[in-house]
Amino acid sequence: MTYKSLLTFICAIVLSLTATFGQITENPAVEEQSADYVKIKRVELTDQYTIIYMQFVEVEMPGNRQLDPFFRRMPGQRPGMTSSTIGLDPETRLYKPGDINTKFKLIKAKDIPTEMRKEVNAGDTVNFVAYFERLSPGIEVFDFYEGRPKSKTETTWNFYGVKVKNPLKKNSKAVAKTIPQKEKPKPSVAEVKPAEKTEEKPSPVVVEEEFAMIKGTVYDAKTKSQIPAQITYVEKGDSLQFKSSSGNYRIGIDPKSTYEFRILAKGYYGTNFSLAPADSSAKGSFTKDIYLTPLAVGETISLPNIYFETSKFTLLTESFAELDRLAEMMKENPDIRIRVEGHTDNVGDFDKNLELSENRARSVKTYLINKGIDAQRIEAKGFGATKPLAKNGSEAERKKNRRVEFVITQI
Structure with a gap:
C-alpha cells in the first residue's frame, strides 16, 4: 500500500468515526447560568441524541450554607446541615434561543434521578449524563431549560447560550423534527372501489406546555457597560432571585401570571418594572434592558x-x-x-x-x-x-x- 493510499484510508476512517460518533464539544462556552455549582463538561451529538455530560459539586461546609433561593433542601432539613438533594426535572428541554417552538425533549438520564431526589453531602461530586432529542443540524447555540423554581428553597439548572459544534450538513437541508408521511400513489380509475364506512375517531389533543421567557442586560446608565446585578421577582407567592455576574439575564416565566421585577446592583440605584405577558402582543419571548444610575x-x-x-x-x-x-x-x-x-x-x-x-x-x-x-x-x-x-x-x-x-x- 502506497503512502498516499494509506493516508486516504486513514482519512476515510476518521470521517467514518466522525459520522458515527457525531460532533463533540468539550467544556462548551455558556453565556449565562442559574447555578455556578453545576457545569456542562461535554456535549456530544450523535445520529440519535444530544448527549450532555454534566457535573454537580456540593461545596458547602457545615454551618456555612445560608438559606437562599439556590438551596434545595429535603423536607424537615435545617439550615446549616451538610446535605441537600438533587434531581433532573423530566420536563427539561433544549431550546433554540428566541424560538420556544423549536425544542428538544429529555429522553433519559444516567446517574441522576428524574422522578425523585438524590441526597448529596458536602464535598460530593456527581457526574451525570442527560440524553435529549438530537439538535437539528445548524443549531450551534441552545438553551438548557429545566424550568422555574417551584419554591424559594430550590433552584433549577438553566444554561443559556450553550455553544456547540453542529454545522449544517453540506448539500443538504436541516431535517425537521416532524417528517410528514410520504403520499401513497393514487390508484388508477379501474382500481377505485367504494370506500368502506369506518367509525371516525377524534384526533388526540396535543397539549403544548406553556412557557415564556424574559431576557435582557443590565447596564451602567453613564458608561453603557454591563454590570453584575440581582433580579428579584415574585411567582405564586414565592420571592425568587436571579443573580447575574455579567449583567445578562434570562428568566422563564408563566405567560398567564403578572410579574413585578426588581433590579439591584451594588453602587447603583435600583429600579422596578412590571410584566403581564397575557396583555402583551409579544408571545413567548420578551426583551427588557435595564439602565441603572450609579x-x-x-x-x-x-x-x-x-x-x-x-x-x-x-x-x-x-x-x-x-x-x-x-x-x-x-x-x-x-x-x-x-x-x-x-x-x-x-x-x-x-x-x-x-x-x-x-x-x-x-x-x-x-x-x-x-x-x-x-x-x-x-x-x-x-x-x-x-x-x-x-x-x-x-x-x-x-x-x-x-x-x-x-x-x-x-x-
Missing part, C-alpha cells in the same frame, strides 16, 4: 412613580413603593445625603408653581423621615417651572416636566 455625588436620579393629588402636595398611595425603595437605599448607604427636588410645568401662576413644587419636595422628605431616615440627610427644594426637560408645547411634554428627582449631595 450612586455618585452630583448624580440626579428621577423618581418616576411619584404621584400627588391634582394641584396639591398630598402623596398618593401609588408613590409609596418608589419612596420605600429610596428609603431602603439610604439605609443601606448611611453616608449618603440627598436633595429632593420638585418640578412643575409652566401652566398657571409662576409663584404658585414654585410653592407647589417646594411643598411636594417637603412631602417626600417627610415620608422618608417617617421611614426612619435622619432629617439632616435630606434637603428639600422646589424649582417650579424653571428647569424643564421639554418645551411644554404639548401635554406629553408638560407631563414630562412635572416630576420629582433627587440629587446625591454626599456619599
